[in-house]
Amino acid sequence: MLFNSIEFILFFPIVTILFYLLPHNYRWLMLLGASCFFYMWFIPKYILILLITIAIDYTAGILIEQWSDDAKLKKRCLIVSIISTCLVLFIFKYLNFCSANFVALAQHFGWAHPNKILNIALPIGLSFHTFQSLSYVIEVYRGNQKAERHFGYYALYVMFYPQLVTGPIERPQNLLRQLHEEKTLNYDNIANGLRLILFGLFLKMVVADNLGQYVDQIYANPQDFNTLDITLGMVFYSFQIYGDFFGYSSIALGCALAMGFTLIDNFKAPYQANSIQEFWRRWHISLSTWFRDYLYIPLGGNRVAVPRWALNTLIVFTVCGIWHGANWTFMIWGFAYGVLLILERGLRNIHVFDKIASRSGKTIIKVVNIAKTFVIVTLLWSVFRATSFANLHDVFSAWIHNSSVASQLHVNAITWIALAAFIVIDLILKQNRFDKWCGEQHPYTRWILYAVMIFSIIVFSSVQHYPFIYFQF
């Protein structure tokens, strides 16, 4: 079920009301049922894949805890669990990509090969719930989390509908604990939850979808557009993906909060970051911290020699790229971030920059750094957005060569206003959350804002159907 669908407008209040009406002992069952229903709205049979992952990691968690005295056995169990969970992800997400590349390679070298590419659709949100499931077994292994004995609660931890499809990728210490807690009706939670949902819908339907129509035009036929059009398209995509994903995360947080559950904040004004490193501390926080805790630190993190650290960084960001999708463009996108982070650290060690910084005004330097980071991020989003290398080549080729072509991009006023509103909101909020900021405003201001947002969502949203971008991952 999509958050921006008419079905969800009915689903959300029904589930929330039922949640509060039921005694605590039955709430998990209702939420699990609702989450299954929510997931099965897309492709029902894929719930079986989800159940397989749940069953594997549920069993692994208990076994790891039982064998806590036997380090070898415990480790083996963890490895088996990680491999089997990742195998499901590999089959559905990467097998087609691998076989296609193998076939291409075989053709290139003239090897005999079975020319078979499986035609499997990727279950929605598989990468997200796989990672959430993995974080559970790893935390149990590390002794930070007790194994969950109640299958229903564990299944709900993986399937909790607000964050099931596109995260935030939760940690068991946060969500599993909260699922056991008895939640009472709380006005602030409901009000803040609804504010977040409204904000999320505004970002998705008014900002992201309106920008999306122009981005799609440009990336479909880049050769028809000039340099300025393509530059705008790139900037639009930066805000489209931010609005889209931040919107989804806000709705997810809002739905959970309305029932009293607090999920991880996924964004903290990422386009106000003044370095790439800071960008990754503010963008898709639940994923970046996942990689930090379960891959970067186990590899040695930054407590190793510089060459090893550089290698770790490259590994982590390349894997992060592949996590997003089985395509070379994602891999390049991730790898590029790794390279940039290495360069950034290298440049930070050159003292001349410090001298410039001390001599010039700090604000100007900060603004320049923010602009520089935004430009780099925007350029890399182009790699991320491109459907293939050929498409990427077309975009950059037109961007460089089409400076004299007449502009073909006719952006309507609504889109400009929506974009400006988004930038202003982002600057006002800084790292604050919309619901909290909103709660601090005068009631008149607040209600005028609600009215404007509701009107915009209904009247100015795009009539084209744009699924959430991160659904494909």
Place this chain on the structure above:
Amino acid sequence: MTENDQHIILKLGKKFLLLATILVMLDILYRVTLYPRDRERYCTLMQYAQIPVKDSTDIIYLGESSNHSYSPADKDQRAISDMIDDMLPGHKVARLSKDACHAGIYYDILRNIPRKNPVQTVIVTVNMRSFSSEWIYSDLEKPLQKEQIFMRKAPALYKRMLLAFKAYAHWTESERTKLVREGFKKQTLDLPYYFPYKNANDWDHAIGSQCYLYNGKKVSQDTIALTCHYIKDFAYQLDDKNPRIQDLDKIVKLCQRRGWNLIFNVLADNMDQIKVLAGPDLEFLMKSNVQYLIHRYEPQGVKVVNNQYMVRDRDFFEREFPTEHYNQHGRHMVAEHIVERLKE
């Protein structure tokens, strides 16, 4: 429920009341500002409903592509409705045709015709393919359903909200294909004699997996594909559960209420080709479906013009896919038959 809970519920109730008031005000604001523009932009069908009043027409011809499609070789490129108009001096026929329209859309157009109107007769095109799941879940259905939203009787802001939240068929291609396939399975076939296939799906699969027709004649894959199209489009048995029958029922009631004469123009299909390719079983089904319409609607005062066999193979100008696109001769035959029944 504790006292605190009651207090919270009361507080929430007040806020929702305030929200409802704001929504009413926003609806008024929308209705007087952007709604007319949106209706024009997103609902061209709504303009159709105004034509009979604007042009003072006493006959409405509701149709789809069969009305206005013509062969490149046609010297006379008039639509069926225009031919009827020319054949009926003293009457004015409104041409309300849009590709892929069906009874559900016609009903909405008719419903939105202003109360005061000069209309006396309504001719509704009944394309026999429109009852099949191939058409019901057609990819052309999405834009039509989007337009239908603005034709509903509902507050303006609510209608725009339905559009914003995509409350219409927005299937992905794979979802649509699945729906069509499931629809074929539901098109069960209960013939009065032994017939090996339970439904359209089985029949389609059986023919599609070989290179022989029903009579054992070996043919090309293209011919098999065309035969399968005919099976998918026409292998069904009408009953009142079919959504298009329900739409036709609504049209009948509406016309009765408004005092309009109603004519169902059952379109001609390429029966010559169907007989050769799919054999007598499909022909039997198609004939019985038209009979079903005649027996259902004629007692209710509807004139059902049966054109099923009216147009011969040579007058269909599209040969690779089942259509009801006739050349000038074919269109003329249909128009003439309708006028004949109109004059009765």
